[in-house]
Amino acid sequence: MESKAITARPSPMLVRLVEAIAAVAPALADRARIVEGIEQLGDESPMSSAPESLVVEAHSPGEVQTAVSLAARHGVPVVPRGGRTGLVGGAVPVVPSLVIDVSGIRSVRELDISGRYAHLGPGVTIAEIGEMLAPHGMLYPPDPASIARATIGGTVATNAGGLRCVKYGVTERWIRTLDVVLADGRLVTLGHRVVKDATGFDLTHLIIGSEGTLGVIVGIGITFCRAPTDARLTLAAFGSADAAVALASDTLDALTPSMCEMLDAGALAARDTAPIVPLIGRPSEWGDDPTLLMIEVDGSAVDAEHTALLELLEDAGARVHTVAPQDLETVLAVRRGGSAVRSAGAPQTAEALVEASGSVPALPQDVSVPLSRLAEAVGRIRSIASGFERTGSRIAAHLGDGNLHVLLVADPAPANRDEALARLHAAMALIVDAVLELGGTASGEHGIGALKRPFAALDLGADVVEMHRSIKLALDPQSLMNPEKAF
Numbered sequence: 001m002e003s004k005a006i007t008a009r010p011s012p013m014l015v016r017l018v019e020a021i022a023a024v025a026p027a028l029a030d031r032a033r034i035v036e037g038i039e040q041l042g043d044e045s046p047m048s049s050a051p052e053s054l055v056v057e058a059h060s061p062g063e064v065q066t067a068v069s070l071a072a073r074h075g076v077p078v079v080p081r082g083g084r085t086g087l088v089g090g091a092v093p094v095v096p097s098l099v100i101d102v103s104g105i106r107s108v109r110e111l112d113i114s115g116r117y118a119h120l121g122p123g124v125t126i127a128e129i130g131e132m133l134a135p136h137g138m139l140y141p142p143d144p145a146s147i148a149r150a151t152i153g154g155t156v157a158t159n160a161g162g163l164r165c166v167k168y169g170v171t172e173r174w175i176r177t178l179d180v181v182l183a184d185g186r187l188v189t190l191g192h193r194v195v196k197d198a199t200g201f202d203l204t205h206l207i208i209g210s211e212g213t214l215g216v217i218v219g220i221g222i223t224f225c226r227a228p229t230d231a232r233l234t235l236a237a238f239g240s241a242d243a244a245v246a247l248a249s250d251t252l253d254a255l256t257p258s259m260c261e262m263l264d265a266g267a268l269a270a271r272d273t274a275p276i277v278p279l280i281g282r283p284s285e286w287g288d289d290p291t292l293l294m295i296e297v298d299g300s301a302v303d304a305e306h307t308a309l310l311e312l313l314e315d316a317g318a319r320v321h322t323v324a325p326q327d328l329e330t331v332l333a334v335r336r337g338g339s340a341v342r343s344a345g346a347p348q349t350a351e352a353l354v355e356a357s358g359s360v361p362a363l364p365q366d367v368s369v370p371l372s373r374l375a376e377a378v379g380r381i382r383s384i385a386s387g388f389e390r391t392g393s394r395i396a397a398h399l400g401d402g403n404l405h406v407l408l409v410a411d412p413a414p415a416n417r418d419e420a421l422a423r424l425h426a427a428m429a430l431i432v433d434a435v436l437e438l439g440g441t442a443s444g445e446h447g448i449g450a451l452k453r454p455f456a457a458l459d460l461g462a463d464v465v466e467m468h469r470s471i472k473l474a475l476d477p478q479s480l481m482n483p484e485k486a487f
């Protein structure tokens with residue numbers, strides 16, 4: 001059979017698997033190819049290599065079942081992948097694998113507006129869900145900055161967050177049912193399409209955030225809410241990160257914002273801030289340590305909450321601008337752009353803007369801290385980074401969630417790349433230690449993937465890692481589902 005192999009001498013194990021697929025599902029085998037290298041197998045993380053693997057593009061749950069059961073029979077590891085926007089290498093194979101790309105399973109099997117339920121294929125993107133619900137006045141709130149490419153399957157697998165999760169909660173709050181292909185190829189449906197569900201273990205939530213290590217999600221029953229009729233986004237410019245964090249804490253105490261985002265001086269300097277300059281001035285005019293907050297309030301009490309917010313901002317002496325509806329998307333693009341560090345071969349889109357770190361070594365981290373420790377966390381992270389020579393830090397935060405995205409950059413560009421990367425890793429290890437000391441966690445929303453496994457063990461501890469292993473072995477006795485990831 002034709003495997004569209006691009007490697008010189010494909011691994012016999014993978015060739016046997018293609019042949020087995022061709023024997024039972026020739027159409028699926030036509031969409032199979034053996035490839036190698038990060039361009040073909042990477043995501044948006046800084047992973048730089050990937051071993052030869054067989055990629056199949058599944059177009060139905062049945063095709064996923066066929067592929068997974070044949071992989072189990074041939075002892076081949078399985079890596080599920082969606083939109084490849086992951087930032088921790090979760091969808092990147094680390095051993096020769098069968099990569100099942102489910103981004104082509106894009107069915108909308110049901111849309112029940114009054115029952116607040118829709119059944120989607122895993123490849124439907126988050127932006128498409130928004131477009132589907134908007135004409136009905138409904139909203140699916142989780143909104144990662146990667147909405148145009150991130151899939152519902154991938155966001156369930158990572159329990160993704162986003163800008164408006166401070167009020168509406170992250171992905172797990174909006175999932176009712178999951179159809180999952182288990183490691184032996186069986187298809188099960190978990191959960192119910194009801195609001196309250198106390199029957200059996202909560203296996204739906206076991207799968208949410210499991211990063212493809214327990215099965216392939218092939219169908220998702222989401223719920224949604226009525227979209228707020230009104231919302232107001234306010235920009236607030238501060239002369240120091242301390243003042244911005246203090247204001248955010250006061251806001252969270254007094255109000256229920258639907259967005260509370262922060263860009264610190266490093267993050268602002270790395271972005272194109274042109275869209276906000278006419279609204280709020282140049283960051284260099286704000287003070288020594290320019291810091292931007294983006295705070296949105298919405299819902300029926302929007303006028304009262306907006307007035308209260310403006311009073312808080314005035315008391316704090318911030319420069320303030322409330323964004324006009326026609327400027328909303330350009331302003332939000334300043335926040336959305338630059339969360340990632342590289343574009344792994346995928347065409348660069350406006351939604352996958354990468355920070356202009358170019359060839360400069362950079363290391364991303366996504367940590368969460370308790371809200372009561374936010375000020376301390378921001379201070380400690382910045383002071384750790386500045387304690388290292390030639391190391392810059394950029395913090396772009398879902399501040400209202402206590403979720404801080406830290407990018408460490410070797411700045412200026414180093415002569416010795418390896419030495420610079422080692423320095424960034426050393427700084428990052430200290431940052432994770434500090435976050436754990438403050439009662440935080442190693443990942444707030446991007447997951448652990450391949451890149452952050454050592455941090456997961458530090459965070460969870462040996463006993464809890466052992467619990468993860470026991471659960472995995474019960475569902476995946478050969479340990480074939482996305483090996484060496486997540487824990």
Ligand SMILES: Cc1cc2nc3c(=O)[nH]c(=O)nc-3n(C[C@H](O)[C@H](O)[C@H](O)COP(=O)(O)OP(=O)(O)OC[C@H]3O[C@@H](n4cnc5c(N)ncnc54)[C@H](O)[C@@H]3O)c2cc1C
Nearest residue numbers: 082083084085086090144145151153154155157161212217
């Ligand atoms: C510019 C940019 C901004 C971002 N902003 C945010 C943000 O605000 N919030 C946030 O949470 N994340 C953000 N991310 C990270 C990323 O978009 C999320 O992690 C997203 O959930 C990944 O979805 P995906 O479809 O691209 O999954 P992939 O990258 O393809 O996969 C991610 C993980 O999920 C697993 N997986 C994928 N599909 C399935 C499936 N059907 N069944 C089982 N496992 C599966 C993979 O094995 C892998 O472990 C951002 C990324 C970029 C590039």
